[in-house]
Amino acid sequence: MEFVEDVTTLGNTGTGLRGCRSETKRYITSPRVAETLVRILRGKRKSCQLFLECNPGPGILTRALLESGAKVIALESDETFIPQLKSLGKKVNGRLEVVYCDFFKLDPRSRGILTPPVMTSDMLFQYLGIEAQPWSKGAPLKAIGILPPKNERSALWKLLHDLYSCTSIYKYGRLELNLFITEKECRKIMANPQNPGLYQALSVLCQIACGIKLLHTESCLSFDTYTANGQLAKQKHRESLEQNLCFIQLTPHRNLFTGSLTPFNYDVFFHMLRQCFMKRNAKLIDHLHSLSPIDAMHILKQIKKNKDVKVIDMYPEDFQHLFETIECSKDDNYKWLYDDFMEDVII
Numbered sequence: 001m002e003f004v005e006d007v008t009t010l011g012n013t014g015t016g017l018r019g020c021r022s023e024t025k026r027y028i029t030s031p032r033v034a035e036t037l038v039r040i041l042r043g044k045r046k047s048c049q050l051f052l053e054c055n056p057g058p059g060i061l062t063r064a065l066l067e068s069g070a071k072v073i074a075l076e077s078d079e080t081f082i083p084q085l086k087s088l089g090k091k092v093n094g095r096l097e098v099v100y101c102d103f104f105k106l107d108p109r110s111r112g113i114l115t116p117p118v119m120t121s122d123m124l125f126q127y128l129g130i131e132a133q134p135w136s137k138g139a140p141l142k143a144i145g146i147l148p149p150k151n152e153r154s155a156l157w158k159l160l161h162d163l164y165s166c167t168s169i170y171k172y173g174r175l176e177l178n179l180f181i182t183e184k185e186c187r188k189i190m191a192n193p194q195n196p197g198l199y200q201a202l203s204v205l206c207q208i209a210c211g212i213k214l215l216h217t218e219s220c221l222s223f224d225t226y227t228a229n230g231q232l233a234k235q236k237h238r239e240s241l242e243q244n245l246c247f248i249q250l251t252p253h254r255n256l257f258t259g260s261l262t263p264f265n266y267d268v269f270f271h272m273l274r275q276c277f278m279k280r281n282a283k284l285i286d287h288l289h290s291l292s293p294i295d296a297m298h299i300l301k302q303i304k305k306n307k308d309v310k311v312i313d314m315y316p317e318d319f320q321h322l323f324e325t326i327e328c329s330k331d332d333n334y335k336w337l338y339d340d341f342m343e344d345v346i347i
Contacts, residue, residue, distance in 0.1 A: 054145025
């Protein structure tokens with residue numbers, strides 16, 4: 001616990017919500033919701049399963065997980081909640097570890113001197129004694145949390161970059177994420193050509209990378225939301241009152257890297273999808289001319305698509321097939337047309 005004691009004294013030392021919360025966060029404060037999640041995640045298991053809980057806040061879900069027999073690592077980014085979480089930890093015989101850390105800010109791209117709750121995944125996992133596992137084996141723990149309300153999309157894109165590159169938390173294995181996300185974003189990541197208005201590059205990347213399960217849907221009213229200045233947020237609009245949060249499970253595919261897609265060329269796959277979805281209603285063949293020097297009709301023939309197929313008609317697995325077909329082509333020394341420097345743009 002020495003590490004926990006040290007990090008809780010660093011950074012902002014304010015004791016109030018206003019002083020230490022830098023952005024809007026949602027917290028599970030309903031015992032009913034907590035019990036529902038434990039029932040979904042644990043079922044009838046009595047084994048000491050390990051969970052990484054992201055921003056547990058007052059610890060309502062933490063307590064429910066512990067009561068089910070699980071072991072919990074609580075990553076809390078608000079110092080206000082640290083003392084009560086540590087107090088709970090003293091009652092459960094070492095089954096609760098509390099760390100002053102923001103899971104969604106692990107391994108920031110703009111490095112420098114990192115001050116808790118911001119830190120690297122190496123620093124966190126090495127302290128916890130968690131070793132990297134082969135991709136085929138999985139990960140020794142599961143993460144559970146709520147995506148940040150104001151930047152869900154950015155958080156999702158960062159997680160995808162980390163997953164495809166096998167960096168940050170995914171350097172340690174195929175970590176399963178169990179996350180609350182707004183219904184709007186949930187529908188987007190699960191969309192396909194049958195939902196053309198929602199279908200986008202993010203949909204393809206999520207579905208290629210992970211098995212996605214919708215485990216539960218809950219009203220936003222079941223959560224407490226605090227604003228950036230530490231005030232309990234009020235639901236001002238009817239749309240907000242009717243908004244739901246979806247509890248989804250993202251399990252990285254074991255066979256994600258068994259083909260031509262690798263952690264070393266994933267950025268080309270991202271680039272291909274961004275380019276295609278910039279003009280989503282255009283014909284795929286028109287995009288191919290600007291993506292690759294390889295004969296476009298030959299590529300279409302190999303993936304068994306006709307010359308009139310549109311981007312919006314392609315399923316996620318079709319895009320993966322397209323990428324791997326171009327990557328494996330022997331027709332040209334240069335398979336892709338793109339700038340040497342590909343910006344890491346979040347869209």
